[in-house]
Amino acid sequence: MDIIPVTVRCVVAAYQGREEDARADAHAAIRAAAECGATRMADWPMMALGLLEVSLGNHAEAVSAVQPLLSRRHIVPGTELMHSWYLPDAAEALIALGRLDEAAEIIDVLERNGHRVDRSWMLATAQRCQAMWLAARGDVAAA
Incomplete structure (x- = not known):
C-alpha cells in the first residue's frame, strides 16, 4: 500500500465529512505504517481521525485518536501546521x-x-480555543 496517497485521501474525506471513507483510509494507513515500521507515517491519519471525531461531536474518541501524538508532543515541541494541525482539534x-x-x-x-x-x-487557533476555554469556565463575556 502507498501510505501517502491513502493518507491524503483520508484527510480529504475527513474534511468533506465522508466518515466511512475517512475512517477506512485512516485505519488502513495506520496499519500500513505500523507494518513497515514507519510509525510517524501514521501521524496524519491520526490527525484526520481527530478532526473527524471532533466534527461529529465525539470528543472522547477525538482525544483517543490523537493521544499518541499528544503523548509525544513534548518530544517534538513545535507547533508548525505541517505536524501539529491536530492541536486545535x-x-x-x-x-x-x-x-x-x-x-x-x-x-x-x-x-x-x-x-x-x-x-x-x-x-488564530489559539484565540479560537481560548474563547472556547473561557466559555467552558463560564466567562462568556470574555470569550
Whole structure:
C-alpha cells in the first residue's frame, strides 16, 4: 500500500465529512505504517481521525485518536501546521470533556509559538480555543 496517497485521501474525506471513507483510509494507513515500521507515517491519519471525531461531536474518541501524538508532543515541541494541525482539534475535544488544564497547555503553546515565529494560523487557533476555554469556565463575556 502507498501510505501517502491513502493518507491524503483520508484527510480529504475527513474534511468533506465522508466518515466511512475517512475512517477506512485512516485505519488502513495506520496499519500500513505500523507494518513497515514507519510509525510517524501514521501521524496524519491520526490527525484526520481527530478532526473527524471532533466534527461529529465525539470528543472522547477525538482525544483517543490523537493521544499518541499528544503523548509525544513534548518530544517534538513545535507547533508548525505541517505536524501539529491536530492541536486545535485536541484542545476543543479536551474542553468539551472538561479537561481544561490539558487544553490550556495546548492553547498556551500555540499562542507562545505563534508569537515567537509569527504564525497567524497558530495565533488564530489559539484565540479560537481560548474563547472556547473561557466559555467552558463560564466567562462568556470574555470569550
